[in-house]
Amino acid sequence: MAIQDHKGIGASVLRKEDRRFITGTGNYTDDIYLTGQTYAAFARSLWASARIDAVPTDKVAAMPGVLAVLTGADMAADGLGGLPCGWTVKSKDGTDMQQPEHPPLAHSMLNYVGDAFALVVAESEHEAAKAARTLEQTIQVTELTPVVSLETAASSPAIHEELSSNLCYEWEIGDKSAAQAAFAQAAHVCELELSNNRLVPNAMEPRSAIAEYSSGSGEFTIHSTSQNPHLLRLILAAFVQLAPEHKVRVIAPDVGGGFGSKIFVYAEEVAVAWASRRLLRPVRWTATRSESFLTDAHGRDHITKAELALDEQAKFLGMRVATKANLGAYLSTFGSAVPTYLYGTLMAGQYATPAIYVEVQGTFTNTCPVDAYRGAGRPEATFVVERLVETAARQLRMDPAELRRRNLIQPDQFPYQTPVALVYDTGNYEASLDKALKLADYAGFERRRREAETHGVLRGIGLSCYIEACGLAPSQLAMDLGAGVGLWESAEIRVNPTGSVSVFTGSHSHGQGHETTFAQVVSQKLGVPFEDVEVVHGDTGRLDFGLGTYGSRSIAVGGSALIRASDKIIAKGKKIAGHLLEAPPDEINFDEGVYSVPTSNQSLTFAEVAFAAYVPNNVPTDEVEPGLAEKAFYDPQNFTYPAGTHICEVEVDPKTGEVRIIKFVAVDDFGEVINPMIVEGQVHGGLTQGIGQALLEHGIYDENGQLLTGSYMDYCMPRADDVPNYVVDMTVTPCTHNPLGVKGCGEAGAIGAPAAVMNAVTRAIGRNDLSMPCTSEKVWHAIQGNAKS
Amino acid sequence: MQISLKVNGEAHQLQIADNALLVDVLRKQLGLTGTHVGCDTSQCGACVVHLDLRSVKSCTLLAAQTDGHEVTTIEGLADGEALHPMQEAFRDHHALQCGFCTPGMILSAIDLAQSATKLTESDVRRGIEGNICRCTGYQNIVAAVLDGARRMKA
Amino acid sequence: MNEFVYERATSVRDAVRRQRVSRNAKYLAGGQTLLPSIKQELDAPSRLVDLSAAGLVGISRSKNTLSIGAMTCHADVEASSEVHEAIPALSKLAGGIGDAQVRNRGTLGGSIANSDPAADYPAALLALQAVIHTNLRKIPADQYFLGLFQTALRPGELITKVDFAIPDAGAYEKFPNPASRYAIVGVFATRFKFTTRIGVTGASHCAFRWTEAESHGPGVKDLSNVSLNLANFNNDLHASVQYRGQLVRVMTLRALSQV
Helix, strand or coil, X not given: CCCCCCCCCCCCCCCCCHHHHHCCCCCEHHHCCCCCCEEEEEEXXXXXXXXXXXXXXXXXXXXXXXXXXXXXXXXXXXXXXXXXXXXXXXXXXXXXXXXXXXXXXXXXXXXXXXXXXXXXXXXCHHHHHHHHHHHHHHCEEEEXXXXXXXXXXXXXXXXXXXXXXXXXXXXXXXXXXXXXXXHHCCCXXXXXXXXXXXXXXXCCCCCEEEEEEECXXXXXXEEECCCCHHHHHHHHHHCCCCCCHHHEEEECCEXXXXXXXXXXXXXXXXXXXXXXXXXXXXXXXXXXXXXXXXXXXXXXXXXXXXXXEECCCCCEEEEEEEEEEEEECCCCCCCCCCXXXXXXXXCCCCECCCEEEEEEEEEEXXXXXXXXXXXXXXXXXXXXXXXXXXXXXXXXXXXXXXXXXXXXXXXXXXXEECCCCCEECCCCHHHHHHHHHHHCCHHHHHHHHHHHHHCXXXXXXXXXXXXXXXXXXXXXXHHHCCECCCCCEEEEEEECCCCCEEEEECCCCCCCCHHHHHHHHHHHHXXXXXXXXXXXXXXXXXXXXXXXXXXXXXXXXXXXXXXHXXXXXXXXXXXXXXXXXXXXXXXXXXXXXXXXXXXXXXXXXXXXXXXXXXXXXXXXXXCCCCCCEEEEEXXXXXXXXXXXXXXXXXXXXXXXXXXXXXXXXXXXXXXXXXXXXXXXXXXXXXXXXXXXXXXXXXXXXXXXXXXXXXXXXXXXXXXXXXXXXXXXXXXXXXXXXXXXXXXXXXXXXXXXXXXXXXXXXXXXXXXXXCCCCXXXXXXXXXXXXXXXX | CEEEEEECCEEEEEECCCCCEHHHHHHHHCCCCCCXXXXXXXXXXXXXXXXXXXXXEHHHCEHHHHCCCEEECHHHCCECCECCHHHXXXXXXXXXXXXXXXXXXXXXXHHHHHHCCCCXXXXXXXXXXXXXXXXXXCHHHHHHHHHHHHHHHC | CCCCEEEECCCHHHHHHHHHHCCCXXXXXXXXXXHHHHHCCCCCCXXXXXXXXXXXXXXXXXXXXXXXXXXXXXXXXXXXXXXXXXXXXXXXXXXXXXXXHHHHHCEHHHHHHHCCCCCCHHHHHHHCXXXXXXXXXXXXXXXXXXXXXXXXXXXXXXXXXXXXXXXXXXXXXXXXXXXXXXXXXXXXXXXXXXXXXXXXXXXXXXCEECHHHHCCCCCCCCCCCCCCCXXXXXCECCECHHHXXXXXXXXXXXXHCCX
């Protein structure tokens, strides 16, 4: 690629952060070495459900190298609080959800395999691990019958003694009677039962935390693999009550992927921080991959019944969805919101369905907690809507593209109020549908299918017209719905005296490339060379409070905060320039880094004004404060609504059931795009995770609550030869309510892809009763007409 | 036990435990933290280094086995400021996001490029099956490896 | 990781002598299965005797036989022009084991000594009338694979090389486990003048010959009614007995169609 001149908004600028990663000089949490550091290992439950009778620590404490054995009882005795859930969901009857206690280290009950009940701190990793394994073997427990099946969890005995049942909530959204009326007058009703398979996030960097406590200052410094270090600090202070907020510094250095799993506050970072104070030495812990499988919050895991009512013209009249969502053993940080407000609210999809009613039972089981994983609720919703629409088309013997087209919300209907609370601000769904159909050569499919048939191969094509709500979130709206925090974002821009710019954002990059895209935005806005803009993130000691990165919110919310802060910089610069150029500030123009007076030929560069701000010669400091640094907190007015069409074409070998993706087209509308190279990269990654869900990945527990797919030997991660070269394109309808016109792109691939793949495979084999992941064996059985599919 | 090992061109005499894994010696004894550990079943490839020019998983190799041999890690590829052609290709094709799998991926890619006269896209996709990336969807990695292989021959 | 003593043997004799010293000593070949097993605490040997310098690396060919040293790694088998000329299907098999890094370390001897039911080589050994040479004796492949991780090797017996008969034609067809990339089913079919041999791996508790199919010869077009004993077939997350049976039939037909 050539060296680029334009490095502002819209340019595929190569990433600033890459050099350290390609030379091995990144700084991930586990790379950090602290003098005097000790090693923690966690003793975890081997049982899905058991009562702790005794944790005999003497023998383990005497093992070589062991410095401390700290149990859940010790932690409770020290007065540490539990891990909270940040979103209170209300049931249909208006009552708050049932929330079990969630002590970071279990002290009375073990509720899933991997539930930590103690940590051992030792002089070496090996000694700590050995001692922890011994403790797992010597803990005395009474084994109980676990509740594992999602299907029967709600009616099984409560796994938490303090709760009346395993039902966390029975939530609803939409108008039940309107939906009922729609079904009563329907010409066709299409019904479908679906499951959304449990996934394990599997960021390649395992979770890790290193804590150091200074007895002199009473301050903690915690390095952690976090997507939102301020949230960790807040919870440690306000809920765990480890220390006051100003005595805790959380640093999330280079973080090796998150996909949601590093949003949450887990037992381990709480425990190592606590242990560092007890031992007065730094304490570190890094998960093994096996621990990641057992304890990183899982994703998805729904079973759903859905129905679609259509009239004679195949217009959608109504939709009803009933879902059972597995929340796992405890409520993870945002676990309650994912299958409700991030799921039920998306059931309109891209369609003008007038009546929708969704009910969700959130249930506890003796499995790893379930929370947001890339897409978080929206992939599950898209899967329901797009499998249902596809099925309806087949039942009506209609072209699936035509059925969708007939029901799309039209451009002149925006802003569009859906029957499930959201107001879509803008979109042009037919544009992305048309573009995708063309790129996929949809018209030529039948010819290709017949050609494949002559070789004994089944071929199918599947569409998925997805929508998502991201850019989380308007704070008031979120809090009205039960969120425990606002969801704005902060930015600070510090212009250095020499004119270079330091940008501080509360967003966090763990692969998304903020150091590049955010620099592009500020560079263009302030007219400063891209190279002179540095982006700082991930350190509560350097930044204002920030909400972090999830829900494809960074550019839409964090980027908008940057614009607001930049505006303030420019405004102050105008005041300074006004004094220097002897013109009123409102007569000063600022364009491409130059302050000028239109009525004269006088001008000053951005750097000259920055210098004058710090060396205020001829600037009256009683009118204009010295310095040039501004902060902004941006709260969005609405969600953003990326949407698009994904089309997957597959071949299936009927002899083995093997599925091969021949072509995958994704046409997405992300609004304005800051860096197309990075955006395409996000789409590729999301699609691969979506294809992984559809074809390969499955977190499976056996009836005893043991995770059967607990390593890469059994949990199938997509590899390079599992996926095709994607055809990625875009349409653009700018977001109407943020200053950049951006919508967010991080999750779209994972949201749209599963339905496209499953629609393609089911069409190829001519059978609809196929569940994800559609492994070769399942597909083969389905082709045989066997039940096991 | 004592071993003599050349790492990135520099000779070391190292006192190691018999059961020490190469990756732990690299990361903890030599401070070469560019080599990562992403799994415990020898599958993710984040720990790939070169042993006598061949790519190997340093989590599945005893340091003792490398006595008398030569190891190259990600830190040893660039020549001062000048990047290795495969490193350049990864940057130019946006073949990395979080960067965690990248060192292992680059070292696997260099071995692949060196051991084949001509690479196709499917050769590359198969050739890097021992390296898992969760971020990129592999498309840009494949493009980078093909381009990097060309640059290495140029 | 448990503690053990590491030693590097300088010859076969030296290796056997060192192995005998400890009760729970093991030979270390490429270590691609053994080291992960030790890491996962599935195995805890007290001593590892590294065979890398024991003189067991190499490939040679006589008129009817291809000999591969036990410590020859899969990548070298894959890349060997002698293997490619004599038994191209064996090159293909070696090139499909694990991943590139496993192939750079993992060895023929290590693979068959371990006798993982999903390993690739055992299918080839059966179909290629292989003879396994040890420090004590020669074992025909047909008498070598006895059960799940069970072989005819005696304690301390060390594989030195394997002789493969060079067939008139051979083919290997593998249906990999998408997660681990081991064989769910792998079928190696060969033709020697008028006889056909079919070695099957992955399907059962250990590799076996599907003799019922062999008798139909290479030209067979349909194996659906040929008897296949499913008694010892594996049933796991990745494939049921029934599905493995189907895959054996499909992979066998595909392999036979090439010989």
